[in-house]
Amino acid sequence: xxxxxxxxxxxxxxxxxxxxxxxxxxxxxxxxxxxxxxxxxxxxxxxxxxxxxxxxxxxxxxxxxxxxxxxxxxxxxxxxxxxxxxxxxxxxxxxxxxxxxxxxxxxxxxxxxxxxxxxxxxxxxxxxxxxxxxxxxxxxxxxxxxxxxxxxxxxxxxxxxxx
Numbered sequence: 001x002x003x004x005x006x007x008x009x010x011x012x013x014x015x016x017x018x019x020x021x022x023x024x025x026x027x028x029x030x031x032x033x034x035x036x037x038x039x040x041x042x043x044x045x046x047x048x049x050x051x052x053x054x055x056x057x058x059x060x061x062x063x064x065x066x067x068x069x070x071x072x073x074x075x076x077x078x079x080x081x082x083x084x085x086x087x088x089x090x091x092x093x094x095x096x097x098x099x100x101x102x103x104x105x106x107x108x109x110x111x112x113x114x115x116x117x118x119x120x121x122x123x124x125x126x127x128x129x130x131x132x133x134x135x136x137x138x139x140x141x142x143x144x145x146x147x148x149x150x151x152x153x154x155x156x157x158x159x160x161x162x163x
Contacts, residue, residue: 071105073129074112076120079103095119101143108140
């Protein structure tokens with residue numbers, strides 16, 4: 001047999017707050033500290049802990065990021081001393097010929113010092129690196145063909161128009 005259940009509101013009749021505590025407690029969002037994330041700036045630490053991942057994330061985000069792997073001149077000198085016989089590093093006379101592109105680096109930065117005569121093949125370098133290598137009696141070979149490119153996917157329509 002189906003029993004009919006009375007609504008809870010009938011139980012609360014003649015009781016002013018219907019189980020909500022004091023009569024001023026249910027008067028809007030001020031009692032709970034605001035709606036949503038309100039008040040989570042300098043107080044309401046319990047809200048910060050609950051929504052820790054939602055803070056931050058402001059600013060711009062590049063859709064085609066450009067990553068350039070660089071090496072310092074001092075680190076390059078150490079690398080040459082450690083591994084002088086390889087495909088990318090060759091010694092001809094007293095000059096070390098270094099192909100940074102084969103080593104996986106695109107840019108040479110002038111931090112550090114070198115006393116070796118270097119002939120460096122690289123696609124990007126700083127003025128300081130060029131000055132220091134020239135002072136040691138070497139030179140930089142700029143390879144424009146292997147310059148750093150941004151990886152972008154082209155649509156099939158663009159490929160047809162280029163042909």
